Amino acid sequence: MNSVRLWYKKSGLAVYTSHLDMNRCFTRAVRRAGIPLWYTEGFNPHPYLTFLLPLPLGTAGEREPLDIRTVEDISADEIKKRLNAVLPEGLEIVDVTEARDKANEIVSAAYEITACFESGEEAEKFAGAVTGIIGTGALEAEKRSKRGIKTVNLCEFILSFKAKADGNAAVIHTALLTGTQQNLNAGLLEETLEKAAEMSPETLTIVRKEIYKENNELFA
C-alpha cells in the first residue's frame, strides 16, 4: 500500500461541484485511469480517498491536496499523466507528491476574490467600501458550525486583507483562518461584505491560492 498526495486544480464548471460529489467524481476518475486503489476492509469496503481541506461549493482552488492509497507502486508522473487524461474539464492534477504534512497542521489559506461590476467606478467604490469595513475591525455574520448557528465577528478570522480596483473588477487578496480548528469560508466573507457595502457584483470568482501551516509555511 502506498500513500500518495495529489494536488489538483479546480476551476471553471467544476466549481459548481459540491464536496460530496467531488469524492464520487475523483473515485471514478481514478478507476478510469486504471490506478488500483486500496480498499478499506470490512463489511462495506470503499476506496481510500481523502480530501484534506474540502473546497466549499463555488470556490475554485489552485493547488488542493487529496490523499489516495494505491496497491501498486506507480510513479508520480505516471499517476499525473493517467489522471489528467480522464478527468473532466475544470479538474486537473498539477502535482503528485508524498503525503508529508498532516491535515491538522493547516491553519490558514490565501484567497483571491474577484468581483466584476458594470463600471470601473463601481469597482473602485466597492474596493474602497470593503477596505473601510474591514478597517473598522468589526463585521458580524451568522456562522454555521457543528454546534449550531451563532453570530461571530468575521474580522477575527482575517489575517490579512487588501482590496483594489482593476478595470471593472474589484480584486481582494486575503488570508483567512482555515482548517479544522478555526475556519472562515471566503464565500461567507464576500457575501457579508456585499451586504455591508450594499453592492452586488455582476460576476464573482473566488479562488483559494495557497494553504499554510504555522508561521506562514506552505503546507506540503
Add this chain to the structure above:
Amino acid sequence: MYPEKLEKHLLRVQKPGRYTGGELNSVVKDRDSVDISYAFCFPDTYEIGMSHLGMKIIYSLVNSRDDARCERVFAPDVDMEEILRSENIPLYALESGDAVKDFDIIGFTMQYELSYTNVLNMLDLSGLPVRSADRKGLTPLVIAGGTCVCNFEPMADFVDLTLLGDGEEVTMELIDLLKEYKKKGAGKEEFLKAAAQIPGVYVPSLYEVEYKEDGTIAAVTAKDGAPGKAVKRNVADLDKMFSPETFVVPFLETVFDRTTVEIFRGCIRGCRFCQAGFLSRPLREKSPAEVERECRAICDSTGYDEISLCSLSTSDYKGLETLLRSMLPWANENKINIALPSLRVDNFPQELMEQLTSVRRSGLTFAPEAGTQRLRDVINKNITEKEVLSTCAQAFSGGWTAVKLYFMIGLPTETPEDVEGIANLAQAVVDEFYHNENKPKGKSVNVSISVASFVPKPFTPFQWEAQDRPDTLIEKQNLLMQCVKSRKITVSRHVPHTSFLEGVFARGDRRLCDVVEYAWKNGCKFDSWEEHLKLDVWMQSFEKFGIDPFFYTARKRDFDEILPWDHLDFGVTKAFLKRENERAHEGLTTPPCREKCSACGAAKLNGGVCNELCKAVV
C-alpha cells in the same frame, strides 16, 4: 455550458451542477457543423432524467452521426425557473447553452403521465407556443417517445408527432427525412404527412376523432394518407442494434449512481396489470457476450463501480448464468457490483449468489402484488406463498433479517379478504422467522410492505376495468392497517390522488388537452411530486371544460367501445387482451410464453417469429 447571463445566479440555486453541463463524456458539437440539432428533453429534474437509460441510448446514437448533434435538457427546478423567467433567459440545452427553440427537433421522453404539465412548461420556458398548431415553421419539430405515447391523446394538441416502440431505428429515419425536407424548404404540414409514412411514427393531427353523445368515441378517421393504424417499431436483433459504449457521467449524485446495461426487451410473463410487459413484446434477448462487452466498455469509460442489468424480469434471461460466470471474476477483481433487479432467488445457484455482493447488500425483495392466491391468479402473477416463505426461510438461515414485499390495492375483483391477505402474508413471513431454528441469534426481523394503488393501463387485459376511487382506496388502506398486528411489519402507502390523476391521463382522450393546458397555466407542474401536486387546481380545470374525470377512471368499458388508443398497434391484439380479461375474471392463469404461446399477436412485429417456442405463430 450555460448562457453567460446565468453566471451570477448559479450559486444562488440548489444544486447548480444541474444547470452547468460540462460533465465527463458529454458531447459538444458546433451548431454550424451539423444539419440537424436534436434537443433531448426529460420532463423532470436532472437527477431523475440522468438515470434514464433511453436518454443515454438516443444521445449516443444521434451523436454518432456526423450530420447531427444531440444535447440534453431537463426541467429546471422552481428556483431556477424563477431566475430564467425574471432574467428572460430562454430554456437552454446543457452542452452548448444554445436556446432549445433553435433546435430542429425537441424530443420529450414520456415515462409517466404526471410529467405532462412539465412538457408544456418547458416549451413555454423555451419561448415556444405550447400548441402544435401555433408553431407554424417546419422546425422546431416537437416530438415524444416512451411508455406514455401508447396513449398520448391527452397531449395530442401539443406535440407534432410521437415515436411508438423502440426508438433506435425510427429516430434515425426521422432525422434523415427532416434533413431532406429542411433542405428543400418544405413546410410543416407536408413534412408531417411524409413522416406519418415511416413505420413507428404517429402524427395525431392526421387523425380526426368524433365522439358520441355519451362521451365515448364514435370514430377515428385517418386523413391525408396516414395509416389507419400506426404500428410500433420493433428492433428485431438487439445484438446488432446500436448500444452506447459510454455515458455522460454527472458531477451530481443522481437517483441511480450506476451504469445500466439492458439484457433483453419484452416479457414472457404476462402479468395482466403490467403495461410495460405487453408494450414491449415480443421477447428479444441480447447475447451474454454482447452484454459483457457493453458492461466492460461502459465501466472503462465512466469509472462507475456498479452495473445494473436491466430488463423486466432478470430471472427470465436465458444467458444469465453464462453471463455471470464469465463476468463475475472481472467484476470482483475490479470491485464492481452487479445489481440484478427483480431476481427470483429460488432456483438460483447458491455459489453464484454468494459472489453477488449487491444481492447481499440490498436484502430480499418480493413482488407478490396481491395478498391471496385467488387474486394473484386473477392478475396472473405466478408467485406462491410457499415460494415466498421457503425463499425467506433459506435467507433467514443465511443471516438475512429484512424482507421487502410489494403489493397493489384496487386490483380488479379485489375483496376485503384480499386486502387482509396482504397483512396475513407479511405476518406469515414474520412467523417464518421466529420458527426458523437457524435464524440469526439475538436479532429481530423487519418486514416492510409497500402498497401502491392500481391504475388500469392501455394495452393490458385490464384496459377496460374500472379504477377504484380515491376514497375506496383510502378505506382499503385503513382496513390493511387494522389487519397488521405485528410491530415487525412496517407499511408504506401512497396518496391515492396521484394514482387518480395518473388514471385519468393513462386512459384519457383528446378532450383532456384543454384541461392539461389550463391546469398548467394555473400553476400545475411537477405533479408527480407530492409537495407540488395541486389537486384543487386540477379539479377546477376539469370542471371548467365540463369534464368528469371519473368518466376516465371509475367507468368500466364495454369490450366493443372504441378506445382512444385503438388506432395504434403495439403488436398485442385486442382479441388477445379480451381473452386475457375473460380468463382473469374466471380466475384462470395463462402460462408464460416459454411454456406455451398464447398467440398475443406480437410475433408479427418480428416477422412472425417470436421465440423458439412460437416460430409458427403469426
